[in-house]
Amino acid sequence: MVELKDGLLNDKHKDQYWNDGYLFPMQAVSREQAQDWRNQLEALEAKWLDNGLPLPLNTYKRVNAQCVMPLACEIGLHPGILDVVEGILGPDIMLYSTEFFIKEPQTKHVVTMHQDLTYWGMGEIDGLLTAWLALSDVTSQSGCMDFVKGSHKNPILPHEDSSDENNLLSRGQEIAVDVAEEDKVAVELAPGQLSLHHGLTIHGSGPNADNDRRIGVAIRYLSPYIKKQAGGQDYAIPARGDCLAGNFKTYAAPDQDFAPEALKLYNDIRDVQTAVMMAGAKDNSGIYEKVK
């Protein structure tokens, strides 16, 4: 356990993150808070699954949920999580994307081993990290993430697209080198616990062989000083400190689920990100699929 003092990382924790490319587990929010967020998510799923949204509900949950779901912003802007993130990114923080990674009980969905920054058009930077929050018990049995220690010291390695329908990633991206089982570190987390990983850390996750859903929230945070190297100007929500560098278009947290103006903004963000994310992809049938 990474013991936080007043909710903050100490220098040893920070060194560990920079040496290993990840840090876990931190109890960033209470178990009760995690259960409350899970309840809210499941109520939203029940209400909106067949409620005439322009894109499948899963698309909105899986990427940029912060744009259309107040709950995703509440989680991404929670002070307990931002306090931990501040220890790595510093006082100025933007929320780039909140993503619900859900594996239903006894299903084969996996996430192939990859580095996040491969298709984001940001280059090989230190100023982006993922805080991954467990909303259920996340174990090897239920398909927790695996990290490869020190792998963030690599550049962006070659990746290949896979067309496996069980892959939860946008283009089924997979690192083109085999990762030995003994190099994988299992990231087991209890509800309310958090892991951090660097944008170059090699990671993935296996299937859920458990009887409960495996629910994680991958929250991508950026330093406002990052400049995208490819694609048009991207979007982010100011989360803490000075976010006026102008590298990202800013927008406000939504105040109701799937409001028309938020759905329009969602499409604008999607267009900018799809151009970079899917460049050169063989297949475009996943969450960045073109709207007909």
Ligand SMILES: O=C(O)CCC(=O)C(=O)O
């Ligand atoms: O939730 C998972 O299993 C994988 C998530 C992931 O790849 C990420 O957060 O970058």
